[in-house]
Amino acid sequence: MSYLYDAYIKNNVQQNWFKKIDALAEKFAERADKYDRESSFPFKNVDELKKAGYLSLTIPKEFGGEGLSLYEFVLLQERIAAGDAATALCLGWHLGCFLELAEERTWKEETFRSLCEKVVQDLALVNRAASEPATGSPTRGGMPQTKAVKQGDNWVINGTKTFTSMAPALDYAIVSAQIGDTGKKGNFLVDMKQEGVSIEDTWNTVAMRGTRSDDLVLKDVKVSEEALVEEERGKLDLPKAWLLHIPACYLGVAVAARNEAINFAKNYKPNSLPGAIAEVPEVQRKIGEMELELFKARELLYTTAAKWVDEPEARMDMGPSLMAVKHVATNSAAKVVDLAMRIVGARSLAMSSPLQRHYRDVRAGLHNPPMDDMVISAMAKRALNE
Ligand SMILES: Cc1cc2nc3c(=O)[nH]c(=O)nc-3n(C[C@H](O)[C@H](O)[C@H](O)COP(=O)(O)OP(=O)(O)OC[C@H]3O[C@@H](n4cnc5c(N)ncnc54)[C@H](O)[C@@H]3O)c2cc1C
Known part of the structure; x- marks a missing residue:
């Protein structure tokens, strides 16, 4: 194992999970190029994670899950991302949903329990479908154009969600929609097998191609009253700590790039030099700079995640710090x-080099929430309101 990870593995539970995930991530790294070239969903990786029990990682123990915390979540996500970033981002959405719901308990207990059981027993995959063309990033507060209208005892939902990661593999989507004409937003739990639900293959991007973040189309989708699982709340919401899986993901990409470059530097011996380029001071300077960037970003990620876990009373004030981790890390x-x-x-530009994939994938981090300008603004507000 690398010292990069040893420094953050603190107990046997983490050690055991890490070993299991480390072995899988090695295999994911071998398949990453294929999924990227095909822009196809990494079904095999996700099946292996399912078999390893990974889908239940953040599900509370009382509902049959592993009940692990934000800390273990980001640790394992970072390792998966160093193997295949698209797989990591996808599982991050799924596990993040459950971590948030476990910590906030905003759903009716019966509904939450039932969804947890579907994951634990049937290995169901879940994601939030919150983005739309008209609103852009949901974190900016726009009103969804997807609308749920009451018809008798049912809701009927119509609309299109963009960027729905794992679209071809999802079992349930938590869809944000306008609730009738109330001007309020709500989240609806939608079974992907429901009549009127379809996927449009719109995902044609240069980055994170394996995530298959396609459009989710809902046409007269009839769901029960209980499908409205969350209504818009106010400023009392806990900060979204589960979003730390995003910085963890892109730091995993960085670790993979760093490993590739160090390996190259140790082995590339042009005949103009007596040995490998690793001995050249300028190459060593660049390696040192990579280490410095990784050290500061990963320290920030893991100390912030540990604080969230160890000091629940501090959580309400951690919003800007959590956002800052994402800015620094990406x-x-x-x-x-x-x-x-x-x-x-120049070899890094060859299509056969994993570095060209890392170069494309790492860019996506800038457009996952919270975006840089929102982070800077939150930091400024905290300082000004002191
Ligand atoms: C790989 C990947 C996977 C994703 N997976 C999911 C998923 O599973 N589920 C999901 O719901 N979403 C997902 N998303 C979507 C993501 O959360 C964002 O909604 C999406 O990236 C659009 O963000 P944006 O900043 O590009 O768009 P916009 O919000 O439209 O922003 C575009 C530009 O307009 C500016 N802008 C827009 N509105 C404002 C404003 N109010 N104030 C100031 N500036 C503004 C922005 O600064 C930016 O420069 C995913 C995105 C990616 C890249």
Whole structure:
């Protein structure tokens, strides 16, 4: 195991999970290029994670899950991402849903229990479908154009959600919609087998191609009254700590790029030099810079995750700090990939090099929430309101 991970593995439960995930991530790394080239969903990776019990990681113990915390969640997600970033981002959405619901308990207990059981027993995959073309990122507060209208005892939902990661593999989607004409937003639990639910293959991007973040189309989808699982709340919401799976994911990409560059530097011996380029001071400087970026971003990620777990009373005030982790981590990750490519040189641009994939994937982190400008603004507000 690398010192990169040893520093953050603190007990046997983490050690055991890490070993299991580490072995799987090695295999994911071998398949990553294929899924990326095909822009196909990594079904095999997800099946292996299902068999390993990974889908239940953040489900509370009382509902049959592993009941693990934000800390273990980000630790394992980072490792998966160093193997295959698309697989990690997808599982991050699923596990993040359950971590948030477990910590906030905003759903009716029966509904939450029943969804947890579907994951534990039937290995169901769940994601939130919150983005739309008209609103852009849901974190900006726009009103969904997807609408749920009451008809008797049912809701009838119509609309299109964009960026629905895992679209071809999902069993349930938690769909944000306008509740009738109330001007309020709500979240509806939709079974993907429901009549009127379909997927449009719109995902044609340069980054995170394996996530298959396609459009989810809902046409006269009739769901029961209980499907309205959440209504818009107010400012009392806990900060979204589960979103730390996003910085963990892109730091995993950076670690993969760093490993590739160090390996190259140790083995590339042009005949203009007496040995490998790893001995060249400028190459060592770049390696040192990668390590520095990774150290500061990963320290921030893991100390913030540990604080969230160890100091529940501090959670309400942690919003801007959690957001800052995402800003630092995704920008550091982009810088590490850039440095790794500079070390490797033009070979990093070859389609056969994993670095060109990391270069594309790491860019997606900038457009996952919270976006940089929102982070800076939250930091400024906290300072001004002191
Ligand atoms: C790989 C990947 C996977 C994803 N998976 C999911 C998923 O599973 N489920 C899901 O719901 N979403 C998902 N998303 C969507 C994501 O959460 C965002 O909704 C999406 O990336 C759009 O964000 P955006 O910033 O590009 O768009 P926009 O919000 O439209 O922003 C575009 C530009 O307009 C500016 N802008 C827009 N509105 C404002 C405003 N109010 N104030 C200031 N500036 C503004 C932004 O700064 C930006 O420059 C995924 C995205 C990616 C890249």
